[in-house]
Amino acid sequence: EKWDMPLAYAATNFHSEVAAGFAQCVTEGTGGALEVVTHPSGSLFGGNEIKRAVQTGQANIGERLLSAHQNENPLYGVDSIPFLVSSFDEHEKLWSIAEPAVSEALAEDNLHYLYSVPWPPQGLYMNKAVETVEDLKGVKFRSYSAATARMAELTGMIPVQVEAAELSQALATGVAESFVSSGATGYDRKVWEHLSHFYEVDAWLPRNAVFANMDAWNGLDDATKAVMTDCAAKAAAEGLQRSMDYTQFTLDGLKEGGMTVGRAPDALVEGLKAIGETMTQEWLDQAGDAGRAIVEQYKSSM
Amino acid sequence: MEQLAPIAIFLFVLFLLLGSGVWVGLALMGVAYVGMELFTSRPAGDAMITKIWSSSSSWTLTALPLFIWMGEILYRTRLSEDMFKGLSPWMARLPGGLVHTNIVGCTVFAAVSGSSAATLTTVGKMSIPELRRRNYPETMVIGTLAGAATLGLMIPPSLTLIVYGVTINESITKLFMAGVLPGLVLAGMFMAYVAIAATLSKDFDPTPEPPMRLADKLRNSRFLIPVISLILVVIGSMYLGYATATEAAAFGVIGALVLAAAQGSLTRATFGESLMGAVRTTAMIMLILAGASFLSLSMGFTGLPRGLADLIAGFELTRFELLMALLVFYIVLGCFLDGISSVVLTMAVVEPMIRQAGIDIIWFGIFIVVVVEMAQITPPIGFNLFVLQGMTRHEMTFIARAAIPMFLIMVVMVFVLIAFPELATWLPENIRQRPGG
Amino acid sequence: MAAARALRRILDGVYLAGGVIAAGFMLAILGIIVLQMLARWTGQVFPGATDYAGYCMAGASFFALAYALNHGAHIRVSLMLSALGRFRWWGELWCFGIGAVTATFFARYAIKGTYWSWKLNEISQGLDKTPVWIPQLSMAAGAVLLAVCFWDHLIRLIVTGDHGIRRDLVDQSRGE
Numbered sequence: 001e002k003w004d005m006p007l008a009y010a011a012t013n014f015h016s017e018v019a020a021g022f023a024q025c026v027t028e029g030t031g032g033a034l035e036v037v038t039h040p041s042g043s044l045f046g047g048n049e050i051k052r053a054v055q056t057g058q059a060n061i062g063e064r065l066l067s068a069h070q071n072e073n074p075l076y077g078v079d080s081i082p083f084l085v086s087s088f089d090e091h092e093k094l095w096s097i098a099e100p101a102v103s104e105a106l107a108e109d110n111l112h113y114l115y116s117v118p119w120p121p122q123g124l125y126m127n128k129a130v131e132t133v134e135d136l137k138g139v140k141f142r143s144y145s146a147a148t149a150r151m152a153e154l155t156g157m158i159p160v161q162v163e164a165a166e167l168s169q170a171l172a173t174g175v176a177e178s179f180v181s182s183g184a185t186g187y188d189r190k191v192w193e194h195l196s197h198f199y200e201v202d203a204w205l206p207r208n209a210v211f212a213n214m215d216a217w218n219g220l221d222d223a224t225k226a227v228m229t230d231c232a233a234k235a236a237a238e239g240l241q242r243s244m245d246y247t248q249f250t251l252d253g254l255k256e257g258g259m260t261v262g263r264a265p266d267a268l269v270e271g272l273k274a275i276g277e278t279m280t281q282e283w284l285d286q287a288g289d290a291g292r293a294i295v296e297q298y299k300s301s302m
Numbered sequence: 303m304e305q306l307a308p309i310a311i312f313l314f315v316l317f318l319l320l321g322s323g324v325w326v327g328l329a330l331m332g333v334a335y336v337g338m339e340l341f342t343s344r345p346a347g348d349a350m351i352t353k354i355w356s357s358s359s360s361w362t363l364t365a366l367p368l369f370i371w372m373g374e375i376l377y378r379t380r381l382s383e384d385m386f387k388g389l390s391p392w393m394a395r396l397p398g399g400l401v402h403t404n405i406v407g408c409t410v411f412a413a414v415s416g417s418s419a420a421t422l423t424t425v426g427k428m429s430i431p432e433l434r435r436r437n438y439p440e441t442m443v444i445g446t447l448a449g450a451a452t453l454g455l456m457i458p459p460s461l462t463l464i465v466y467g468v469t470i471n472e473s474i475t476k477l478f479m480a481g482v483l484p485g486l487v488l489a490g491m492f493m494a495y496v497a498i499a500a501t502l503s504k505d506f507d508p509t510p511e512p513p514m515r516l517a518d519k520l521r522n523s524r525f526l527i528p529v530i531s532l533i534l535v536v537i538g539s540m541y542l543g544y545a546t547a548t549e550a551a552a553f554g555v556i557g558a559l560v561l562a563a564a565q566g567s568l569t570r571a572t573f574g575e576s577l578m579g580a581v582r583t584t585a586m587i588m589l590i591l592a593g594a595s596f597l598s599l600s601m602g603f604t605g606l607p608r609g610l611a612d613l614i615a616g617f618e619l620t621r622f623e624l625l626m627a628l629l630v631f632y633i634v635l636g637c638f639l640d641g642i643s644s645v646v647l648t649m650a651v652v653e654p655m656i657r658q659a660g661i662d663i664i665w666f667g668i669f670i671v672v673v674v675e676m677a678q679i680t681p682p683i684g685f686n687l688f689v690l691q692g693m694t695r696h697e698m699t700f701i702a703r704a705a706i707p708m709f710l711i712m713v714v715m716v717f718v719l720i721a722f723p724e725l726a727t728w729l730p731e732n733i734r735q736r737p738g739g
Numbered sequence: 740m741a742a743a744r745a746l747r748r749i750l751d752g753v754y755l756a757g758g759v760i761a762a763g764f765m766l767a768i769l770g771i772i773v774l775q776m777l778a779r780w781t782g783q784v785f786p787g788a789t790d791y792a793g794y795c796m797a798g799a800s801f802f803a804l805a806y807a808l809n810h811g812a813h814i815r816v817s818l819m820l821s822a823l824g825r826f827r828w829w830g831e832l833w834c835f836g837i838g839a840v841t842a843t844f845f846a847r848y849a850i851k852g853t854y855w856s857w858k859l860n861e862i863s864q865g866l867d868k869t870p871v872w873i874p875q876l877s878m879a880a881g882a883v884l885l886a887v888c889f890w891d892h893l894i895r896l897i898v899t900g901d902h903g904i905r906r907d908l909v910d911q912s913r914g915e
């Protein structure tokens with residue numbers, strides 16, 4: 001049997017490379033009985049099509065940025081609550097608590113959760129030096145989701161909606177002057193051509209999740225399922241390591257490109273933490289008991 | 303390739319449906335369906351709808367109907383005549399005469415629009431009737447238009463370069479800069495061809511423009527002011543940061559409406575006609591895009607493009623041989639796929655080959671754009687051919703034949719790029735980047 | 740005959756109505772983009788503007804499919820049809836047959852896809868948070884309209900020997 005695996009990101013992106021490793025692991029582990037073929041760069045289904053495609057069996061397996069679907073279920077956005085965690089370790093702790101609930105939510109959507117890999121932490125790209133949240137006022141801030149738009153609102157920035165494909169041009173022409181993303185995005189897009197500062201605020205660490213169509217999964221024999229689960233565990237571990245390595249690599253890359261890269265000043269961090277409190281509360285209001293249980297357990301474990 | 307029989311069936315169905323006169327968009331859907339049935343057990347109909355929906359509800363596409371509408375409005379004003387009044391005194395004396403307005407018009411408009419179809423419809427709507435009235439040979443009018451409109455893909459902004467840049471993680475700004483000089487050189491080569499062909503051809507006998515003194519020429523240039531100001535508004539809105547590339551199209555429509563009103567040619571009737579005309583053209587293009595998006599999914603499942611790229615990777619060629627192999631590969635692929643699909647379907651395999659061979663990845667982006675431009679005018683699936691067919695009602699074979707010289711010029715352009723790689727690499731390397739803002 | 744003429748008028752009216760609705764969506768695209776720019780320049784927010792423009796894009800395309808067919812705006816390679824000469828009718832029968840079947844296939848799955856978007860409670864991934872089935876209704880409606888239009892012309896072709904598509908004479912782009 002052959003499973004086509006749509007991926008949204010370029011073949012050279014570490015997520016895609018981890019997924020390719022996973023595919024190879026499954027293919028070899030089953031002796032070719034189940035061949036998983038990756039299709040990077042959205043060449044089969046694009047990012048925003050992948051969940052629906054796997055859900056309805058148009059593809060048997062796929063990878064998707066989970067928080068993109070938090071309009072459907074707030075739990076998918078548990079990895080993207082701004083300023084709730086502030087490091088890889090804290091994020092992994094939060095995720096270990098949230099994973100069963102998210103996996104359950106996916107199962108309700110006819111998806112079998114296999115593994116997920118975090119993106120490097122989200123930092124703040126700016127066109128100038130900032131000391132406090134006050135300094136952010138009036139800056140044109142690229143928003144692409146409800147959470148980023150709300151963040152702009154709370155910080156007094158002006159949210160401008162810019163799609164990923166138009167990001168570079170928007171920065172070049174000054175339509176946007178600031179945005180939140182991982183160091184990887186800035187490195188890949190060579191953001192130093194347009195912006196001057198990258199503040200490591202570790203706002204959140206969104207995850208790419210790999211899931212299979214539930215019916216296709218249930219159709220596998222136990223031996224194949226075991227191989228897949230093993231490979232998934234390996235991929236998760238490898239992905240986490242690569243994400244951490246890549247974080248440092250991209251930050252160095254941003255510096256080399258000429259950007260000022262560093263931890264955010266304390267005053268700024270404090271102001272952002274306060275905004276994080278507000279946004280965590282707002283997320284909890286949507287996410288109900290399941291969400292409350294996760295955040296409470298996470299906070300008490302700190 | 304062990305799947306020879308299914309590939310043969312696939313190609314047979316493609317030629318059967320397109321050749322027998324089935325509407326292009328539906329023919330593509332039909333072929334894609336057959337491909338899905340042959341190569342995968344995934345549900346074809348559901349997957350088709352997923353692709354069609356996301357390909358036709360995308361934000362970046364909204365620029366297309368707006369630019370089409372802008373063309374329809376301009377076409378109903380005296381603007382096209384004016385543009386010719388302004389340009390003709392300067393171009394009439396060149397060998398090839400006003401055919402050059404096709405190329406100059408496309409080059410200028412390419413700087414406004416990221417799409418070849420929008421460039422084609424806007425310039426074509428204005429120039430075709432004027433050139434026909436002056437008895438220019440139809441093949442030359444159609445051919446140059448088909449070819450020059452593809453400059454929309456190379457001269458920034460460019461949708462193809464954006465997709466390429468995102469796929470390979472390279473600077474889109476650099477890619478845009480890399481496209482400028484090759485775009486101008488290619489435009490120059492088109493113009494040189496027109497000059498030579500017009501001098502050699504016996505059929506080339508357009509109605510001569512009345513001779514004019516320099517003072518009159520300059521005075522006539524005032525007719526160019528509306529067009530130039532419109533273009534300045536559209537480009538300016540983009541580069542001054544008032545609008546994104548997509549939003550600039552809205553400036554175009556509003557500017558065109560203002561111009562039409564200023565000329566007194568904006569009535570309720572012309573407004574309605576321009577709008578309905580734009581709606582028809584948009585629907586025509588969108589049906590083809592819908593079919594093409596499904597076909598590209600089907601191709602992804604067949605694994606054909608990747609298989610071919612793998613095959614080439616297996617040959618272990620020298621740098622020049624590799625480029626030649628890729629040239630042939632993309633020309634063949636371009637016959638059946640639109641450019642953006644060719645890029646995303648193959649880049650995963652081609653990119654490592656390129657990097658390994660030590661080929662500059664920015665330069666290769668321009669190479670890719672030239673071959674993607676060729677794909678626009680090669681049958682059986684060539685977007686500019688379709689659009690021109692919709693506009694002129696000529697047979698596609700006629701249009702494709704008229705465009706052959708342009709295709710050959712683009713092939714020459716590839717060799718020019720190989721001989722003078724600096725054309726693409728000099729500007730991005732030497733224009734000083736604003737370091738850190 | 741009177742009934743047939745009435746039906747003809749009604750169907751042509753329906754296709755035209757589709758075109759007019761599409762034109763409304765086209766105006767809406769322009770309106771949304773202008774509003775979004777105005778909002779940005781004045782420091783306001785128009786959340787989900789790009790998504791709404793995308794939905795209007797779909798509306799402007801799908802609703803006009805049948806209208807465009809009825810005006811002969813959809814293109815095809817008619818070289819072989821012309822070569823058929825007096826057997827052209829058979830060629831047209833083949834084309835309209837394939838067209839009707841494909842358009843019906845498209846319509847069937849457009850309805851199914853829209854239904855499943857509703858059933859799965861799929862919500863847009865953007866700032867607009869629109870249930871996806873609502874904008875998808877334009878795809879379902881437009882595809883059904885196109886299928887009806889194809890069957891209409893196919894039946895006309897069989898009954899009267901002529902499919903009845905006339906290229907728009909006012910379409911001055913022909914320039915002849």
Ligand code: NA
Nearest residue numbers: 412415454459
């Ligand atoms: Na362009």
Ligand code: NA
Nearest residue numbers: 636677680683
């Ligand atoms: Na082609």
